[in-house]
Amino acid sequence: MLTEQDLKDKGISATLVRHPLVQHKLTLMRRKEQSSSAFRALLREISWLLCFEVTKDLPLTTTSIETPVQEMDAPVLEGRKLAFISILRAGNGMLDGMLDVIPSARVGHVGLYRDPDTLQAVEYYYKVPSNMEDRLIIVVDPMLATANSAISAVSRLKEGGAKDMRFVCLISAPEGIKAFNEAHPDVPVVTAAVDEKLNDHGYIVPGLGDAGDRIFGTK
């Protein structure tokens, strides 16, 4: 796995979430013998922590409240409009955890699959909330491999008006981050791990295999 210094040396930009709980849970997920139900539960739990990281600069204001002891001006979210966008299918595995943390967020879906021969993303579904231009948009997908899917989803969302976006994933490949940085330099990437490389089939090495299949037990 790459460190922040490795990312710097390669000239690529992503926030690495190195919290020990994230790293421990990710190791459990990677194990090939892990059941789909445990895989889903772990992804949901890691998504809580990734959600805290990607929202750490949300603006706060204060409100006057009374504790049992005295009055105070206490911090509350300013109430910025927010939407999670899940890249189907595997993004839905992260969406559940994100919504646990911010239940009031709107949700959109971009359906994409990766053509196994060309590795290009093919769109089959698109449904997002209104007023995309006013919202903070957090795009979720566990895997950033070639980045074709993420680049295509973010381009589509920009066409739909989105201006302020962040991309959150579980595992990324250096090649994917580089391609994503080049295509969308304005969209920060948050990831729990940057693995070594892609293999000849565009899979992340060592990775965790096909995230969608592991979440939904389809293989």
Ligand code: PRP
């Ligand atoms: C996986 C994953 C990403 C994509 C990453 O989806 O969830 O969307 O591959 O690969 P890329 O960076 O090379 O585009 P997949 O196409 O397997 O579809 P699924 O989620 O429906 O299984």
Ligand code: URA
């Ligand atoms: N999609 C996945 O689910 N896993 C990979 O390693 C690459 C793309």
